[in-house]
Amino acid sequence: MKEHEKPIVLPDDEYNRTLVHNVHPTSWVNPDPTGRYNIVVIGAGTAGLVTAAIAAGVGAKVALIEKHLMGGDCLNVGCVPSKGIIRASRVWAEVRQVDEFGLHIPPGVKYDFGAAMARMRKLRARLSHTDSVHRFTKLGVDVYIGSCRFSGPDAVVVEGPSGNRTLQFAKAAICTGGRASTPPTPGLQEAGYLTNETVFTLTELPPRLGVIGAGPIGCELAQAFARFGSQVYLVEALHGILPNEDRDAAEIVLESMVRDGVKLLCCGKDLRINKTAGGKRLTVDSHGQHYDITVDEILIGVGRTPNVEGLGLETVGVEYDKTGVKVNDRLQTTNPRIYAAGDICSRYKFTHVADAMAQILIQNALFPHPLGLAYASMDSLIMPWCTFTEPEVAHVGMYEADAKQKGIEVETYTYKLDEVDRAILDGEDRGFARVHIQKGTDKILGATIVASHAGDLISEFSVLMKAGAGLKTITGTIHPYPTQAEVNKKVANAWRKAHFTDRQKKILRKWFAWTR
Numbered sequence: 281m282k283e284h285e286k287p288i289v290l291p292d293d294e295y296n297r298t299l300v301h302n303v304h305p306t307s308w309v310n311p312d313p314t315g316r317y318n319i320v321v322i323g324a325g326t327a328g329l330v331t332a333a334i335a336a337g338v339g340a341k342v343a344l345i346e347k348h349l350m351g352g353d354c355l356n357v358g359c360v361p362s363k364g365i366i367r368a369s370r371v372w373a374e375v376r377q378v379d380e381f382g383l384h385i386p387p388g389v390k391y392d393f394g395a396a397m398a399r400m401r402k403l404r405a406r407l408s409h410t411d412s413v414h415r416f417t418k419l420g421v422d423v424y425i426g427s428c429r430f431s432g433p434d435a436v437v438v439e440g441p442s443g444n445r446t447l448q449f450a451k452a453a454i455c456t457g458g459r460a461s462t463p464p465t466p467g468l469q470e471a472g473y474l475t476n477e478t479v480f481t482l483t484e485l486p487p488r489l490g491v492i493g494a495g496p497i498g499c500e501l502a503q504a505f506a507r508f509g510s511q512v513y514l515v516e517a518l519h520g521i522l523p524n525e526d527r528d529a530a531e532i533v534l535e536s537m538v539r540d541g542v543k544l545l546c547c548g549k550d551l552r553i554n555k556t557a558g559g560k561r562l563t564v565d566s567h568g569q570h571y572d573i574t575v576d577e578i579l580i581g582v583g584r585t586p587n588v589e590g591l592g593l594e595t596v597g598v599e600y601d602k603t604g605v606k607v608n609d610r611l612q613t614t615n616p617r618i619y620a621a622g623d624i625c626s627r628y629k630f631t632h633v634a635d636a637m638a639q640i641l642i643q644n645a646l647f648p649h650p651l652g653l654a655y656a657s658m659d660s661l662i663m664p665w666c667t668f669t670e671p672e673v674a675h676v677g678m679y680e681a682d683a684k685q686k687g688i689e690v691e692t693y694t695y696k697l698d699e700v701d702r703a704i705l706d707g708e709d710r711g712f713a714r715v716h717i718q719k720g721t722d723k724i725l726g727a728t729i730v731a732s733h734a735g736d737l738i739s740e741f742s743v744l745m746k747a748g749a750g751l752k753t754i755t756g757t758i759h760p761y762p763t764q765a766e767v768n769k770k771v772a773n774a775w776r777k778a779h780f781t782d783r784q785k786k787i788l789r790k791w792f793a794w795t796r
Contacts, residue, residue, distance in 0.1 A: 288304055288348075290481040291481060293401065295404070296401055296405070298405040299404060299405045302409055303350040304349050304413075305425075308423075310445055313446070316449065317448065317449045318341045319331070319646065320343045320449040320453070321344045322345050322436065322455060322456055323346065323457055323624070324351065324416075324423075325455060325456075325457045325622060326635055327455040327624075327641075328344060328352070328453070328622070328638075329411055330634070330635050331621060331641055333421070336420045343422045344416060345425075345436070346423075347427040350411050350412065350416075351408060353458075360407055362500060362504075362668070364400030365400050365480070366504050368399060369396075369507035372391060373507040373540065393483075393485035394484065396508070397483055427590065429595075430452075430591060430592040430593065430596045432595075434448055434449055434450070435447065435449065453641055454618065454625075455638075456587040457622055458587055458623040458624065459585055460476055461580075461584055462582075463580065465492070465552070466552045467552055467554050468578070470554075471555040472555070472578075473579070473580050474578065476581070485510060486505070487510060488511045488513075488575040488576045489505050489511070489512050489579060490513045490573065490575040491513070491578075492578065493515075493580065494518075494581075496522065498514060498579070498581030499533065499667065500668050503536070503542060503669050507541075511541065511543075511575075512541065513543045513545060513575065514543065514545065515546075515564055516544065516547075517548050518547070519546050520534060520546055521533065521537070525667070526673075526728045528730075529675075529712075529730045530673070532710055532730050533669045536671060540670075546567070547567055548565065551563070551564040559575055560578055562574075562575060586604035586624050586625075588600045588624070596615050596617075598613045598618055599614040604620075604626075607619070609657045610644040610657055612644065619644065621634060621641045630665055632664075632665075633663065662676060662742055663676065666738065668735065672730070672733065674728070674731075674737065675728045677716070677726030678726035683716060689719035689720070691716070691718075692717075693715050693771050693774045694714045695714075695770045696712045697713075697731055697767060699770070700767045700770065701766075702762035705762065706764070711729070711730035711731040711734070713729045714728045714771070715741070717750075717775060722752045724744055724745050724751060729768075737768060740768050751772045755769065755772045755773055755776050
């Protein structure tokens with residue numbers, strides 16, 4: 281087998297071979313440039329793919345360059361595989377709880393982690409066609425596989441297996457994303473570790489798993505592996521989990537994770553790792569207690585590092601720092617010819633944000649004036665997100681503290697899921713909807729939902745905020761019964777009830793007395 285024919289994605293099975301065929305075909309020959317491009321897009325993750333597809337769709341001449349796997353993190357090592365195994369782990373957890381629904385499963389049920397991972401790989405391969413070389417070529421995009429660097433003010437050089445290509449451009453888009461960060465923990469490098477970029481290659485369940493970092497990635501995967509049956513130790517330097525989320529929301533998720541068997545070691549200090557004959561030894565102090573734990577694998581989930589190396593950004597005057605490429609509100613870098621989108625320049629590391637940024641980039645890079653499409657600048661975005669634990673935590677807009685920092689007077693209303701009929705009937709009544717309203721108005725400043733399907737429920741608030749509509753719109757909207765989405769209307773009704781004043785009651789009493 282020749283070097284360039286080796287599988288890029290492990291394990292080497294039929295599903296991963298299909299994936300590689302779609303997103304990095306080993307037989308691919310880069311095209312010869314046929315003139316100057318309207319835009320050259322570097323990086324074929326979500327931001328790059330959306331940028332290239334839209335640009336080609338409006339008639340621009342487009343080149344798209346990817347050195348590894350098209351689809352980027354989302355398809356290959358992020359959203360797609362993680363949600364695939366989260367779904368499997370949720371089923372495993374539900375099987376253990378079926379007694380309360382009247383289903384009694386005899387002992388000896390077989391749990392097959394390898395099969396769960398194979399299912400994920402099968403579905404990832406199925407979805408990979410959308411991000412494939414073949415599809416984008418049909419869209420009219422010139423696809424180049426290989427590393428690249430800026431070689432002049434209006435040119436990049438692509439270094440690929442079929443030789444080098446020099447591409448001239450009018451505009452360029454840097455969409456190279458990021459990679460998993462690694463903490464400077466003593467002994468970590470020597471012991472070895474997993475990240476989101478390698479954990480999905482597993483075919484056997486690690487009996488003992490140490491997870492470092494209790495942000496979204498760490499919490500999602502810690503809970504999933506605990507549900508699969510691993511003994512999971514979650515180490516976090518700060519207090520609790522999900523430090524950027526509503527504290528009440530994070531506490532509900534933590535309670536669920538502890539029930540699933542996750543052992544949280546928060547406020548962790550003096551973490552050290554040693555490789556031993558029995559595995560990987562972690563020592564850490566947590567809340568005044570010393571822990572000495574041996575695990576089989578360590579998973580790192582402590583953030584992202586931008587991919588800026590090797591691009592020659594200095595040669596074209598594009599400024600960057602440890603957080604990524606610097607851009608203005610129109611996503612223009614310090615070189616007016618060059619733009620950026622996605623994780624390489626965003627504080628929000630989400631696929632849907634990269635998609636929205638790509639649309640902003642196209643409007644500003646290819647047209648002299650914004651076209652009045654979905655977005656024109658970053659400050660126009662209403663930003664929702666979701667952490668896919670069980671229950672999920674979804675948020676949009678401001679938190680109460682954010683509003684207060686801006687001098688905005690806030691009213692906050694909360695409605696619990698254990699008062700929503702469908703949530704009770706589903707056995708999914710842990711959580712709430714919380715909305716922050718500008719005092720004296722019905723303007724929605726932000727909302728948080730904790731529920732099994734919070735990521736779906738939050739969109740109602742996102743749409744209202746984008747449209748400039750307030751809570752009155754929800755109170756006047758019929759929601760089908762029984763659904764968990766009723767929680768949105770119930771929290772809005774809590775606001776309406778609070779604003780039904782004593783004076784209004786007195787006036788109505790007089791009216792009813794007069795009309796009897």
